[in-house]
Amino acid sequence: MAKKKHKKNRRKANEAALTAAPAQNGGLLGGLTRLLPARGTAQFLLGAAIGAVAAYVLADENIRGRLLRSGMSLYAELAGGLAEFREQVADIKAEMDAGQSGVA
Known part of the structure; x- marks a missing residue:
């Protein structure tokens, strides 16, 4: 049971990191706002x-x-x-x- 929770928590952490990454640097087209x-x-x-x-x-x-x-x-x-x-x-x-x- 603990193994499933560990995988689930790790997956949630990875998803959170992926969704937070574009907010940090503006995403793929984030540099266009500076223009x-x-x-x-x-x-x-x-x-x-x-x-x-x-x-x-x-x-x-x-x-x-x-x-x-x-x-x-x-x-x-x-x-x-x-x-x-x-x-x-x-x-x-x-x-x-x-x-x-x-x-x-």
């Missing part, structure tokens, strides 16, 4: 500035066109890289299957 201003007025002004820049970029056709072209080229490169990766995986799988069946 933002602490006061509400400063946060509002930062949000307004970001919104103004976004509105300007989306309103200008030249900038919007360049952003779309660069986004499409990035997507094409990623899709091509993924296709190449799939081909390599298929080649490795075929080599492994050929090695297991004894065909050289």
Whole structure:
């Protein structure tokens, strides 16, 4: 009976340590809070500035066109890289299957 209580207490201590750890260092994205201003007025002004820049970029056709072209080229490169990766995986799988069946 004591063994079960010991395991249960140890499990509770481990769970408590895991749940308390993000509170100590802010978790995975805890460092992002240091980038933002602490006061509400400063946060509002930062949000307004970001919104103004976004509105300007989306309103200008030249900038919007360049952003779309660069986004499409990035997507094409990623899709091509993924296709190449799939081909390599298929080649490795075929080599492994050929090695297991004894065909050289």
